[in-house]
Amino acid sequence: MPSDTLKPLQKKKIGIFNPKSKEKSKPRLRPSIKKDKVHPEDYLKFDTRFSCEDCSHFNSAQSICTIGYEPSHHLKAQQEHQYLLAGNMAFCRFLEID
Numbered sequence: 001m002p003s004d005t006l007k008p009l010q011k012k013k014i015g016i017f018n019p020k021s022k023e024k025s026k027p028r029l030r031p032s033i034k035k036d037k038v039h040p041e042d043y044l045k046f047d048t049r050f051s052c053e054d055c056s057h058f059n060s061a062q063s064i065c066t067i068g069y070e071p072s073h074h075l076k077a078q079q080e081h082q083y084l085l086a087g088n089m090a091f092c093r094f095l096e097i098d
């Protein structure tokens with residue numbers, strides 16, 4: 001019977017293996033933001049401009065991106081926190097410096 005063969009497939013749980021639990025974690029709805037590794041020597045050696053606060057499109061009074069992107073991952077405090085945590089940063093591909 002076709003319905004009997006479908007039952008095991010329907011019971012099979014979909015998700016990501018979670019080592020802390022018998023249950024699988026729910027799959028992500030969206031992929032997480034891409035982060036680039038930064039060499040510690042480069043981070044210390046160069047005074048780079050890579051955050052929203054350095055960008056021409058940033059409205060600092062309202063803390064928003066004037067071209068509509070989500071600035072939370074690219075704010076200086078968040079980027080430094082991420083770098084200290086994991087040695088990588090989320091760089092905005094649309095950063096523009098005048």
Ligand code: SF4
Binds near residue numbers: 064065066
């Ligand atoms: S373009 Fe990117 S770096 Fe510039 S304000 Fe918007 S989110 Fe921030």
